[in-house]
């Protein structure tokens with residue numbers, strides 16, 4: 014094949030080198046040096062900006078500066094945006110609605126693009142690193158009881174916190190959401206400055222709360238001892254009455 018076009022093997026190499034060189038001159042040296050990662054980031058920043066202008070700017074302003082419909086998010090950071098978007102709190106359908114957890118409105122790639130764009134608006138916190146599997150349950154429990162249980166309940170079931178606010182149950186919160194919530198402090202929840210180890214411990218404990226041990230036997234949908242006791246009483250009394258009536262029937 015090479016022989017057919019009259020080229021020796023090294024001739025082909027020269028040809029390839031010349032082609033690459035010409036391409037580099039045309040597209041410019043920067044692109045070659047930048048590498049795929051950076052090109053991707055530019056692409057997702059553009060996608061993020063487009064999504065933001067469409068879905069968020071009407072309330073938060075075109076540069077995140079805020080409007081009468083929504084607060085400034087210049088310093089919400091990747092952590093703030095990721096938390097709000099993954100838990101479906103944002104976008105709000107109307108400015109006066111409360112933030113609630115719901116299925117996310119965007120897919121994974123769109124969330125990443127929006128998060129990159131919001132992070133680029135200012136100097137907000139990054140998404141915290143957290144690995145629940147290396148956390149210590151005993152330390153996590155201490156941190157949880159001291160800082161979170163007052164609002165979210167000792168079992169993570171949630172509760173009212175006054176001022177018309179409700180601390181949600183933590184059953185849907187994965188380690189990333191837990192860590193982000195402590196960094197962000199959404200709504201009436203305070204922000205906490207935990208270190209990496211404390212975040213791992215805390216996340217491990219919240220994971221444990223998702224699957225609590227049941228030393229007393231069947232949990233009966235986790236409704237608590239009164240309902241469980243009632244169920245035991247009800248089943249027991251019906252059985253006893255049935256047995257009593259059956260054995261006590263007079264012979265004819």
Ligand code: HEC
Nearest residue numbers: 068069072083086089093094097103104105106107108112
């Ligand atoms: C209809 C208006 C509206 C739209 C649309 C909207 N937001 Fe919001 N956003 C709000 C309001 C109001 C708050 C404050 C809510 C609160 O504190 O309970 C808020 C809060 C936030 C926060 C937390 C700010 C903080 O400092 O606590 C972030 C981050 C955020 N929005 C990002 C977004 C993103 C990203 C989008 C687009 C996908 C979006 N929002 C769309 C109205 C809106």
Ligand code: HEC
Nearest residue numbers: 100112114160161164179180185186190191194199200202
């Ligand atoms: C003063 C009460 C209060 C304290 C203390 C508190 N939280 Fe919260 N937390 C809230 C409220 C209220 C919300 C809902 C905020 C919103 O939606 O705007 C919330 C939201 C969350 C969420 C999001 C849940 C979801 O599924 O969307 C997580 C996770 C969370 N808190 C974890 C924690 C952890 C961990 C601690 C302890 C380090 C803690 N909170 C301490 C009140 C509190």
